Amino acid sequence: MRWLVAGSNGMLGQDLVAMLRERGHDAEGIDRAEVDITDPAATVDVARGFDVLVNCAAHTAVDAAEEDEGSAFTVNAVGAANLARAAHAAGARMVQISTDYVFPGDATAPYAEDAPIGARSAYGRTKAAGEWAVRAECPDHLVVRTAWLYGALGACFPKTIVRVARERGGLDVIADQVGQPTWTQDLADLVIRLVEAHAPSGTYHGTSSGSTSWHGFAQAAVAADGLDPAIVRETTSDVYVRPAPRPAYSVLGHDALRRVGVEPIGDWAARWAQAAPTVLAEVTPSAPA
Template identity: 65%
Template structure:
């Protein structure tokens, strides 16, 4: 991502470039914003230029953190960006630079990701429940838990539909707090959800502010006749065996 020539070589001979690379260490970005920007902003621009020169579409994967997290209804795809953290600023810059460098760019925002590989919230919660009698999880941050497999499927459907350039939201439908999600993890892990107790963000102060409200709307998909990702709880029930390995 930092090497423009390497991006050009990677884009040669392809029809679609999907930029999944990102600096996602949200707290670390607060003290290393220039380094995060090299990946999330400059890197996105490098890849956009490379895709444009190769005649390929670009799918720029982005995040709910580009918004301010203060809304009370789902963020529309064209809602003004107002990032509150270094990570959010660098990702918002990545969107802007990618679109500026390549008009045939799909900005696909997602949030609260989990999957079968790497670290994720469900596996962290399940592991902690194996070690502790109870857990305290914040109940004042609301979002849409989203399976990475569903995001990949939606990207494929957008590309197959030749979706117009612009922003789209790849999150599950519905909404829940982290506490509610943790209770669902407990249930899928075969233990008592009551072992997960609610608390507030004040009990877990972090270097980077977390959005209180991260619910994204899906109207742009519906206008194209593309079905959004299903309800978060139903999708997690399907994903849980592979994600939790149980």
């Protein structure tokens, strides 16, 4: 099976390409230097000869998107549409990586795959538009929503927390936002398993099971580094006001995976314990100002 991964230089894209090759798939990656996904002419034949096209490319600067929603829309919606159109023309299956930000974040139970969306940020709106575009342009698609991604091959929350904890000896972390920390390796594995299982076209949730707060995740991160979790103090979202509103509740349900016989990712804490040595291996203190 031949796979094409757009956004292959990102944290998830790198893990996905590497895992595909390890498992014997023919996998190629493209990034903005090779193909401008926002240009219809540049993408028209990009999927020719491939069986699966996975779109990991995205404008993920959440706060910057509030200032320039048009730029985010161009990548997250127009780019997704161009790739989906190319996949359909080539007879390839399209996998679109999406986000919990398409939901309003005010739920009290895990969001089902078919729950009404209601993004409250520019980033969320543009990713929701990307979902719509993929469904419209490529009937043979899998939309996989994820959240709170971390990995070894990019900047991420636990690396930042551990670096700051080492430098300062303690820090305050938000405790009133709840979600599902998800390892990029686990998401890459899930995408491969979904495709190999010939899962029906539709929307699936690619997050770890269980849930925690940013504070809880931060405590787990410093504990994995051999530090005392008590150095991570609780604070609230009101203290850290950002241009883009963050979902207070980003827990996603996994019933669609179970219905098609695909096992969801395991509990976030167990998966973090497995991931931590790799993810934290190269954490170094910031350079002096």
